[in-house]
Amino acid sequence: MDLPRTAAVAARLDVVDQSPSTNAQLRASADGAPHLTVLLTDHQTAGRGRLDRTWVTPPGSALAISVLLRELPAAPASRGWIPLVAGLAMADAVAAQLPEHEVGVKWPNDVLVDGRKICGILAEATPDAVIVGSGVNTAMTTAQLPVETATSFAALGAVADADRLVADYVTGLDAWIAALAAEPASARVHDAVAARCLTIGQQVRVELPAGGELRGVATRLDADGRLVVEADGAEHPVSAGDVVHVRPI
Numbered sequence: 001m002d003l004p005r006t007a008a009v010a011a012r013l014d015v016v017d018q019s020p021s022t023n024a025q026l027r028a029s030a031d032g033a034p035h036l037t038v039l040l041t042d043h044q045t046a047g048r049g050r051l052d053r054t055w056v057t058p059p060g061s062a063l064a065i066s067v068l069l070r071e072l073p074a075a076p077a078s079r080g081w082i083p084l085v086a087g088l089a090m091a092d093a094v095a096a097q098l099p100e101h102e103v104g105v106k107w108p109n110d111v112l113v114d115g116r117k118i119c120g121i122l123a124e125a126t127p128d129a130v131i132v133g134s135g136v137n138t139a140m141t142t143a144q145l146p147v148e149t150a151t152s153f154a155a156l157g158a159v160a161d162a163d164r165l166v167a168d169y170v171t172g173l174d175a176w177i178a179a180l181a182a183e184p185a186s187a188r189v190h191d192a193v194a195a196r197c198l199t200i201g202q203q204v205r206v207e208l209p210a211g212g213e214l215r216g217v218a219t220r221l222d223a224d225g226r227l228v229v230e231a232d233g234a235e236h237p238v239s240a241g242d243v244v245h246v247r248p249i
Contacts, residue, residue, distance in 0.1 A: 001042065005167035009174075011036040018043035018059070022066035023124055023133040030126060035070035036174055040166065044135070061140035061152070065166055066133045067173060073180040079130070081180055081225045083109050083123040083240065084193045086132045089172030090119050091196050093165050094136070098158060104198035107218070107227045108240035111136075112198060116151035132173065138162065194221050199246060204229060207244040214238070215249065 007013045011034040019025045019041045026039040044057065044064035057064075073079055087105040094111060095103035101113050111119035119136045137145070137152035138160040145155060153160040179189050194200060199218045206214040206229060216231025226237040227246065238246075 001040075001162060003040075003163045003166065005163045006038065006040075006170065009036070009167050009171050010038040012038070014039045016041045018045060019064065020044070020046040021133075022064045023122065023131050026066040026068055026131050027124070027126060030068055030129060030131070033068055035068065036170065037068040038166070038170060039066045040064065042138075042162075057135070057137070057140065058144055061138065061144055061154075063136045063138055063160075063162060063166065064133070065136070065169070066131055067170060069130045069132060069173075069177055070128070071177065071181060072130060073177075077224050078180045079125075080239070081189060081193070082130055082132065082177070083121050084221075084225050085176035085180065085189060086121045086123060086134065086173055087111055088193050088196050089176055090121065090134055090136070090169050092172050093168035094118060096168055097153070097161060097165065098156065101156065102198075105193070105196045107197055107199040107221075107246060108225075108243075113151050113156065115198075116149055118151050118153075134169070136160075136165065138165075190221060190223070190225075193225070197221065199227065199248075202248045205245075205247050205249045206238055207247070208242065209244055218246075 001015055022039045022041060041064050043059040091103050091105050091111045103113050106112050109121040110117050119134055122133045124131050139154045140152040142155045179186055202218050204218045214229055214231055214236055216229040218227055219230050220228050222228050222237050226239045229236045
């Protein structure tokens with residue numbers, strides 16, 4: 001892949017023919033790597049999503065992108081926003097190429113186009129950094145989509161400009177991480193994420209790890225980026241680590 005725009009915004013860009021997992025590969029080579037090191041492939045063979053779900057795609061049908069972040073917010077609470085601002089940055093990058101479609105974020109880590117998933121986000125901490133992985137369905141045909149609730153640029157009749165997509169995403173991600181570092185609990189970050197969050201305002205069913213569930217209305221994001229669900233006259237903030245699924249009902 002020829003990615004001059006991406007090369008101009010990344011501190012270091014490594015493009016590989018294939019990778020079992022770009023997050024794992026970047027973690028293994030992270031020593032000495034600078035902030036905004038980007039590892040990218042269009043053939044990931046053993047990717048992982050949240051809660052160790054697998055993510056495998058046919059060669060050439062999707063982009064797997066991992067970004068190393070070192071210039072992190074000092075406040076631990078602000079770091080909970082990292083997957084959310086990554087979703088925001090990717091939603092903005094996708095929307096720039098699909099202007100006729102509704103693009104937003106399903107809390108906590110999916111980017112949707114017209115209500116269907118086009119990208120997933122996974123942020124993983126290392127002792128001195130955070131690696132943000134994302135998988136974007138680009139050339140995947142309708143027949144190749146893993147579930148009916150997924151989509152891709154190709155399924156929408158569009159051809160993704162991979163270089164522009166990744167460059168826009170990395171630029172946006174860097175800007176929002178800098179905003180978090182400069183202003184912990186920034187109202188600007190909160191409002192921008194909330195504006196892209198399609199989950200807010202929906203009736204939802206929150207599946208909990210122990211097998212229980214919470215049903216109610218997702219009303220807002222709190223100062224820590226948790227989803228606040230109103231049920232039985234009370235507000236219940238839930239964090240990404242506390243849920244298995246959040247589904248509209």
